[in-house]
Amino acid sequence: DVHxxxxxxxxVKPGESLRLSCVASGFTFISxxxxxxxxxxxxxxxxxxxxxxxxxxxxxxxxVKGRFTISRDNDKNSLFLQMDSLRAEDxxxxxxxxRRSDITGWYEFDNWGQGTLVTVSS
Amino acid sequence: xxxxxxxxxxxxxxPGEGATLSCRASQSVGSKLAWYQQKFGQAPRLLIYxxxxxxxxxxxxxxxxxxxxxFTLTISGLQSEDFAVYYCQQYNRWPxxxxxxxxxxxx
Numbered sequence: 024d025v026h027x028x029x030x031x032x033x034x035v036k037p038g039e040s041l042r043l044s045c046v047a048s049g050f051t052f053i054s055x056x057x058x059x060x061x062x063x064x065x066x067x068x069x070x071x072x073x074x075x076x077x078x079x080x081x082x083x084x085x086x087v088k089g090r091f092t093i094s095r096d097n098d099k100n101s102l103f104l105q106m107d108s109l110r111a112e113d114x115x116x117x118x119x120x121x122r123r124s125d126i127t128g129w130y131e132f133d134n135w136g137q138g139t140l141v142t143v144s145s
Numbered sequence: 146x147x148x149x150x151x152x153x154x155x156x157x158x159x160p161g162e163g164a165t166l167s168c169r170a171s172q173s174v175g176s177k178l179a180w181y182q183q184k185f186g187q188a189p190r191l192l193i194y195x196x197x198x199x200x201x202x203x204x205x206x207x208x209x210x211x212x213x214x215x216f217t218l219t220i221s222g223l224q225s226e227d228f229a230v231y232y233c234q235q236y237n238r239w240p241x242x243x244x245x246x247x248x249x250x251x252x
Contacts, residue, residue, distance in 0.1 A: 068234070071241055132234075
């Protein structure tokens with residue numbers, strides 16, 4: 024079974040930093056692109072960032088570009104999201120999600136973690 | 146960016162009834178559309194990709210159709226476990242975008 028377990032969430036003040044982690048198991052991590060998707064309390068889903076299997080292709084939502092950095096360690100089956108200059112509007116549950124297939128142009132998420140809550144408040 | 150609009154916001158139905166959920170894209174996304182189900186306190190679950198292909202393990206009562214800008218998720222014979230929020234997502238263009246969701250509630 025595929026398992027994705029996020030950690031690192033918490034309560035921080037505006038302007039502070041946080042690093043999220045996601046540990047994967049049950050599949051060949053190095054073969055999959057990975058992603059972060061967030062969901063604000065009571066709101067819908069927002070894609071945040073994506074990283075290719077070899078870390079050579081990174082993408083970010085405009086709302087986090089320049090503040091968030093996605094990375095991965097294939098030796099440790101781990102995905103990371105470094106979040107700097109946090110704002111109140113970054114408050115959300117952050118999900119780690121696996122891209123279903125590396126077929127060009129197909130970018131749906133077939134496995135998700137349970138999420139980690141990030142709260143940005145003074 | 147491609148804006149995804151879902152309707153209705155809330156759909157009330159009884160177990161055993163059918164449900165039809167709509168998703169409209171602000172520009173053509175071809176067949177690059179997925180549907181997800183999210184139950185309270187849980188992560189989303191992939192139901193449909195490529196507009197009409199059921200994901201692994203998804204029951205046949207879930208079906209997707211459409212292309213371009215108009216898409217439909219049909220649930221034939223609602224079961225108790227189907228009452229949840231459903232989201233569509235386009236992946237034809239970056240940034241990837243989701244609709245605002247349709248809540249399917251028990252009438």
